[in-house]
Amino acid sequence: MTAIELDEASLETYRPTQHAPADFDDLWARTLQEARTYPVAVETRRVDAGLRLVDVDDLTFAGFGGERVSAWLVRPANATGPLPVVVEYNGYGGGRGVAHQHLLWAAAGFAHLFMDTRGQGSAWGNGGDTPDPHGSGPALPGFMTRGIESFETYYYRRLITDAVRAVDAVRDLPGIDTDRIVVKGASQGGGLALATAGLVDGLAGALIDVPFLCHIRRGIEVSDTDPYGEIVRYLAVHRGAIEQTLATLDYVDGMHHAARASAPALFSVALRDNVCPPSTVFAAQHAYAGPSEITRYAFNNHEGGQGHQERVQLDWLRARGLTPAEAS
Numbered sequence: 001m002t003a004i005e006l007d008e009a010s011l012e013t014y015r016p017t018q019h020a021p022a023d024f025d026d027l028w029a030r031t032l033q034e035a036r037t038y039p040v041a042v043e044t045r046r047v048d049a050g051l052r053l054v055d056v057d058d059l060t061f062a063g064f065g066g067e068r069v070s071a072w073l074v075r076p077a078n079a080t081g082p083l084p085v086v087v088e089y090n091g092y093g094g095g096r097g098v099a100h101q102h103l104l105w106a107a108a109g110f111a112h113l114f115m116d117t118r119g120q121g122s123a124w125g126n127g128g129d130t131p132d133p134h135g136s137g138p139a140l141p142g143f144m145t146r147g148i149e150s151f152e153t154y155y156y157r158r159l160i161t162d163a164v165r166a167v168d169a170v171r172d173l174p175g176i177d178t179d180r181i182v183v184k185g186a187s188q189g190g191g192l193a194l195a196t197a198g199l200v201d202g203l204a205g206a207l208i209d210v211p212f213l214c215h216i217r218r219g220i221e222v223s224d225t226d227p228y229g230e231i232v233r234y235l236a237v238h239r240g241a242i243e244q245t246l247a248t249l250d251y252v253d254g255m256h257h258a259a260r261a262s263a264p265a266l267f268s269v270a271l272r273d274n275v276c277p278p279s280t281v282f283a284a285q286h287a288y289a290g291p292s293e294i295t296r297y298a299f300n301n302h303e304g305g306q307g308h309q310e311r312v313q314l315d316w317l318r319a320r321g322l323t324p325a326e327a328s
Contacts, residue, residue: 004271004278005222008296011271011282016215018287019246020256027151027251028199035161038066040168044073049099053077054106056099059113061169063162070116070129071166072099073173074106081175084204084322085111086182087166087196089189092143092212092227095121095128108314109324111176115166117188118159119143132158138238144230148248149241156213156252160199163192167200180204180322184313186304187276188212188227191254194284197265198257204322206265207313208284210304212276214254215283217246222277254284262290266316268309270300 006014021027044057055075063069075083086105090096096116105112120143121128132155136147147153163183171178182205185193190211197206212227219228231249235242250256265288269281285294295312297305305312317323 006279008271011278014279014282015286016218016255016283018256018259019217019250019253020259021247021250024251024256025260031157031161032164032199035062035064035066035165036168038062040165040172042169042172044173047099051100051103054103055079058099059169061165063118063165064158067118067133068130069118069162069165070096071169072096072102072114073111074099074102074114075111075175076106076109079109079111079175081111082177083109083111083175083324084177084180084182085113085170086184086207087170088112088114089163089166089183089185089192089196090115090117090120091186092188093120093123094125095130097126097128101126104310111170111173113166113170115163118162119155134158140230140234142227142230144227145234145245148234148245150244151248151251154248154252160192160195160252163196164199167196167203178202182207182317182322184208186210187302191252194254194261194265195252195257197261197263197290198254198259201262203263205317205320206261206263207316208265209268209309210270210273210276210302211254211267211281211284213252214258214276215280216249216253218283219277219280222279223274225274227275255280255287258284258288261288264290264320265292266313267292267294268297268305268312269294270297270302270304272298272300273302273304275302 119132146155184207186209191213
């Protein structure tokens with residue numbers, strides 16, 4: 001897909017039929033209830049990241065199954081709080097990297113928790129530190145088909161649970177304004193932020209850029225590249241698994257999570273995106289139950305707005321009174 005997928009007029013009215021399973025809410029409620037039987041058990045260790053204007057903690061918390069998930073917590077140096085916090089999730093294949101990569105939000109006066117992505121971190125960037133100690137049935141290289149035989153075994157059930165528990169973790173930290181928690185991410189991270197917004201009450205905002213895992217059935221049809229291509233190649237081999245595979249994916253589809261979200265949200269979309277086609281992003285934004293806006297980048301592919309969108313986000317948060325007082 002090298003050109004605009006649908007014209008803007010069509011995108012503005014694109015509201016596909018949802019395929020949320022009848023037990024969608026029950027299974028996610030049970031999943032999170034099981035995860036919360038383990039104390040979130042936040043542990044922090046102050047590290048010397050070679051930085052003078054921010055304090056950096058190597059943080060871990062209990063995610064899916066009580067398994068330890070790593071994160072970086074970066075705050076303005078010697079901040080007394082309570083600070084608003086941005087909880088950020090990473091793109092497909094990346095890990096949390098190194099602490100000095102994550103300075104924007106602390107520079108703007110926020111606490112910033114950047115969650116590592118279990119089992120990922122070796123495709124690009126500077127690595128990750130969180131294993132995924134679960135096996136799966138036959139799967140294609142990548143993460144999209146790991147455990148896809150059922151919701152119970154699916155990789156993204158674990159990862160979305162980690163994302164929710166990251167919010168639980170910051171709520172357990174001293175010096176955090178728990179009324180001003182914002183979730184954020186791009187691509188896979190945008191899909192995780194969207195799912196978290198649908199599963200967690202009381203968030204102050206969601207910043208959702210070029211999100212993956214939205215309107216997945218269409219993504220499989222129109223994207224000509226990975227990660228949706230992993231599903232296509234898997235089903236080319238597992239010819240009898242189409243219905244079960246799609247049924248599993250329906251449980252993690254951001255379009256269905258969006259219909260359950262209430263926090264104000266700022267989306268972004270790239271109209272030439274061949275990884276997360278714009279129709280899939282608009283489908284999620286149109287399904288979003290809370291107030292939402294969307295920023296369009298007409299000539300961009302999956303890179304989207306990048307630094308330009310971050311500036312839009314800073315202004316959007318300020319307009320909603322979510323920035324620290326000294327940064328307003």
